[in-house]
Amino acid sequence: MSTATTSDPTSTSTTEEVRGAWRVVAEREISTRVREKSYIYSAVIMVVGVVATVVLTSILGGRPTDYKVAVTDDASAAIVSAASTVVDRTDDGSTAKPQQVGSTAAAEKAVRDGDADAALIATDDGYEMVGKDEIDSTLSTALSTAGSTAALKANADSQGVDLAELQKGSAVSERLLDPADGDAGARQLAAYVFLILFYITAVTFGMSIAQSVVQEKESRVVEILAAAVPIRAMLWGKIAGNTLLAFAQILLLAIAGIASLAATGETGLLTALGPAVGMYVVFFVLGFVALAGLWAVAGSLASRQEDLQSTTMPGQVLLFAPYIIAFSAGASVKTVVSMLPIMSAMLMPSRMAEGGVPVWQIAVAVVVNVLGAIGIVRLAARLYERTLMRTERKIGFGEALRLSE
Amino acid sequence: MLDISSLSRSYDGTLVVDDVTFRVTPGRMTGFVGANGAGKTTTMRMILGVLAPTSGQVLWNGSPITTGQRRRFGYMPEERGLYPRMRVSDQLVFLARLHGVDRAEAARRARELLDHFDLGDRADDVLDTLSLGNQQRVQIAASLIHRPDALVLDEPFSGLDPVAVDAMASLLAKEAGDKPLLFSSHQLDLVERLCDDLVILSHGKVVAAGSVDELRGTGPERYRVRLDGSDAAWIRGLRGIEVKDVDGGTALVDLDGITPSELLSQLVAKEPVAEFTRVRQPLSAIFREVNR
Numbered sequence: 149m150s151t152a153t154t155s156d157p158t159s160t161s162t163t164e165e166v167r168g169a170w171r172v173v174a175e176r177e178i179s180t181r182v183r184e185k186s187y188i189y190s191a192v193i194m195v196v197g198v199v200a201t202v203v204l205t206s207i208l209g210g211r212p213t214d215y216k217v218a219v220t221d222d223a224s225a226a227i228v229s230a231a232s233t234v235v236d237r238t239d240d241g242s243t244a245k246p247q248q249v250g251s252t253a254a255a256e257k258a259v260r261d262g263d264a265d266a267a268l269i270a271t272d273d274g275y276e277m278v279g280k281d282e283i284d285s286t287l288s289t290a291l292s293t294a295g296s297t298a299a300l301k302a303n304a305d306s307q308g309v310d311l312a313e314l315q316k317g318s319a320v321s322e323r324l325l326d327p328a329d330g331d332a333g334a335r336q337l338a339a340y341v342f343l344i345l346f347y348i349t350a351v352t353f354g355m356s357i358a359q360s361v362v363q364e365k366e367s368r369v370v371e372i373l374a375a376a377v378p379i380r381a382m383l384w385g386k387i388a389g390n391t392l393l394a395f396a397q398i399l400l401l402a403i404a405g406i407a408s409l410a411a412t413g414e415t416g417l418l419t420a421l422g423p424a425v426g427m428y429v430v431f432f433v434l435g436f437v438a439l440a441g442l443w444a445v446a447g448s449l450a451s452r453q454e455d456l457q458s459t460t461m462p463g464q465v466l467l468f469a470p471y472i473i474a475f476s477a478g479a480s481v482k483t484v485v486s487m488l489p490i491m492s493a494m495l496m497p498s499r500m501a502e503g504g505v506p507v508w509q510i511a512v513a514v515v516v517n518v519l520g521a522i523g524i525v526r527l528a529a530r531l532y533e534r535t536l537m538r539t540e541r542k543i544g545f546g547e548a549l550r551l552s553e
Numbered sequence: 554m555l556d557i558s559s560l561s562r563s564y565d566g567t568l569v570v571d572d573v574t575f576r577v578t579p580g581r582m583t584g585f586v587g588a589n590g591a592g593k594t595t596t597m598r599m600i601l602g603v604l605a606p607t608s609g610q611v612l613w614n615g616s617p618i619t620t621g622q623r624r625r626f627g628y629m630p631e632e633r634g635l636y637p638r639m640r641v642s643d644q645l646v647f648l649a650r651l652h653g654v655d656r657a658e659a660a661r662r663a664r665e666l667l668d669h670f671d672l673g674d675r676a677d678d679v680l681d682t683l684s685l686g687n688q689q690r691v692q693i694a695a696s697l698i699h700r701p702d703a704l705v706l707d708e709p710f711s712g713l714d715p716v717a718v719d720a721m722a723s724l725l726a727k728e729a730g731d732k733p734l735l736f737s738s739h740q741l742d743l744v745e746r747l748c749d750d751l752v753i754l755s756h757g758k759v760v761a762a763g764s765v766d767e768l769r770g771t772g773p774e775r776y777r778v779r780l781d782g783s784d785a786a787w788i789r790g791l792r793g794i795e796v797k798d799v800d801g802g803t804a805l806v807d808l809d810g811i812t813p814s815e816l817l818s819q820l821v822a823k824e825p826v827a828e829f830t831r832v833r834q835p836l837s838a839i840f841r842e843v844n845r
Contacts, residue, residue, distance in 0.1 A: 172650045368634025375601040375628040376651040378620060
C-alpha cells in the first residue's frame with residue numbers, strides 16, 4: 149500500500165499551498181513541545197549541568213592563588229615580593245604578597261588564624277618560614293629560593309663579588325621532549341561532555357519525533373492529515389520542527405558553556421575549545437537531521453507506542469556506538485569513525501575538543517555528513533510514505549524496504 | 554462534478570474494488586451503500602488519494618484530479634481520529650491551515666462550526682475530555698473547517714442518536730449546498746430519507762446506481778388489490794399479470810404487459826374494488842436483491 153501524492157505542476161496556486169504545509173506541521177510540533185513541562189525542565193537541568201561542570205573544573209583545576217605572607221620588616225617583605233615571580237612560574241597568575249605585622253607574635257597569630265598562609269621571620273642566621281600545620285610546597289620553594297638569593301646577593305655585595313659572575317654556568321634549565329598540555333584534562337572532559345550532551349539531546353528529540361508520528365497513527369488522525377497534505381510535507385514538518393528545537397537546546401548549552409568559561413576566567417581554554425564548540429553545533433544539526441529521518445520512520449513503522457522500543461533500535465545504536473567508541477576504541481578507529489556519516493557528527497567535535505585534528509579530516513566529516521543527511525532523509529521519506537498509512541500492525545525495517553510503492 | 558472512473562484496487566492479488574464507476578452530482582446528496590467489506594471505505598480512500606488505486610482514476614470536472622484539488626475536499630474517515638490531547642479549537646485551526654486557510658479565517662470558521670454544534674464553550678477544552686457524541690461533532694467540523702469544494706464522508710451518522718442525525722443532516726445539506734456530497738451508510742432508512750442519488754456496492758462492484766426514485770422504479774410495477782369479495786383467487790385467470798400472492802380478498806400482482814388502468818377495468822368488470830395501490834419497493838428490498 150502506498151499513497152498517491154502526485155502533484156500537478158500545472159496548478160501553481162495549489163502547489164504553492166502544498167509547499168507551505170510543512171511549516172504548519174513544524175509549527176505544531178514546536179508549539180506542542182514547548183508547552184510540555186518536561187521539555188522546559190530537561191533544558192534547564194542540562195544548562196545547569198554545563199555551568200556546574202565548567203565552574204567545578206575551574207575550581208578543582210589550579211586556580212591562581214594569592215599567597216599572603218606575614219612579615220615584620222622590609223627586608224622580609226622584599227623577599228616575599230621577589231618570591232611572587234617564582235610562585236607565578238607556571239603563568240597561572242598566582243602571587244605572593246607581604247603582609248606587614250608589628251611583631252613575631254603578631255605574625256604567628258596571623259598564621260594561626262589563617263589570615264596569612266605563612267610568615268617569614270628574620271633570624272640571626274637567616275630567615276625562618278612559619279606555617280600552621282604545613283606550608284604550601286610552591287610557596288615554600290619560592291620563599292626559600294628568594295630568601296637564599298637575597299642573602300647570597302647581600303653577602304656577595306659585602307665581599308665585593310659579582311654575584312652574576314659567581315653564578316655563571318650554574319643555571320640548569322629544563323626541556324621536555326613531549327610537553328603535557330596544561331589543559332589536556334579539561335579538553336578531555338569537554339570531549340566527553342560534548343558526547344553526552346549530543347547523545348541525550350539527540351535521543352530526547354529523536355524519541356519525540358517517533359512518538360509524535362506514532363501518536364498520529366494511534367489516534368488515526370493520520371488519515372485526515374494524509375488527505376489534507378502530501379505525506380512528505382508531514383515528514384519535512386516534523387524533521388524541521390524538532391531539529392529547530394534540538395538545535396535551540398544545543399545552542400543554548402554551547403552559549404552556557406562559553407559564557408561560564410569566560411566568567412571563570414578560563415580564557416586559554418576558551419580559545420582552545422571555541423572552534424570545537426562552533427563545529428559541535430554545526431555537526432549536531434547535520435547529524436540530527438539525518439537521524440530525524442530515521443526516528444520518523446521508527447514512528448511510522450510502529451502501530452503503537454510500545455512498538456517504538458524495537459523500531460527505534462537502529463537510531464539508538466547509531467547514537468550509542470560513537471559513545472562506546474569514544475570511550476574504548478583506539479585512536480585509528482576513532483579517526484575512521486569520525487569521518488563516517490552520523491557517527492562522525494558525534495565523534496568529530498569530540499576529537500576536536502581534544503585537539504590536534506587535521507583540517508582535511510574535519511572537511512571530510514562535514515562533507516560526508518551533508519551527503520549522509522541528504523541520502524538518509526531521502527530514504528526515510530520513501531519508507532515513511534510506504535508505511536505511515538499501515539496502522540494495523542508493526543512493520544520491520546527490512547519489510548519496509550521491500551514494500552512496493 | 555466528481556466522477557469515479559473504473560477504479561480498481563487489489564490487495565495481494567485479491568480484488569477488493571472492481572472497476573467502480575459512478576458520478577457524484579453537485580447539489581445532490583449521494584448515498585453509498587453496501588454490505589460490510591463491499592469496498593466502500595477503500596473506494597473513498599482512493600477518492601481522497603489516501604490510497605493509490607491499482608487502476609482507474611478520479612475526475613474532477615472532467616479531468617484527472619490534482620493534489621491541490623483534493624486538498625479542497627472535506628473528508629471524514631471511517632476510523633475517526635483527531636489529536637486526543639489537543640484543544641478543540643487549536644486542532645480545527647491546525648487542520649484548516651493544513652488545507653491552506655489563513656489563521657484568522659480558520660479561527661472564525663472554527664468558532665462558527667462549534668457554535669452550530671453548541672460546543673462554543675468547549676473550544677478551549679482538550680478533545681478527549683468531550684463525550685464521544687461531541688467528539689463526533691468535532692470530527693464533522695474538522696471535515697467542514699476549510700469550506701470544502703466536495704464532501705466525502707464515511708459513515709457520518711454512525712453512533713448518533715436520531716435528534717443528532719437530523720441536526721447533522723441539516724448542517725450537511727446547508728454546507729454541501731451545490732457541491733458534490735458522497736456519504737456511506739449502512740442505515741438504509743436514513744439513506745432513503747436523505748439521499749437524492751444512490752450507489753450500491755456489492756463485493757467490490759457497483760450493482761446499482763442512479764436516483765433513488767429510478768432505483769425504486771427498476772423493479773416490476775407491483776399493485777396491491779383488495780376486492781369486496783372474500784376470495785380473490787379468480788384473478789389468477791387474468792392475462793398480462795403475474796400474481797405474487799393471494800390472501801382472502803387481497804392479492805399482490807406484478808403487471809406484465811398491461812397498464813394499470815387495463816387491469817383495473819378488468820377487475821371492476823367482475824367485482825367491486827375496495828383498494829388498488831401501487832406498491833413501491835423499499836430500498837432494503839432492492840439492497841437485499843442486489844446483494845443476493
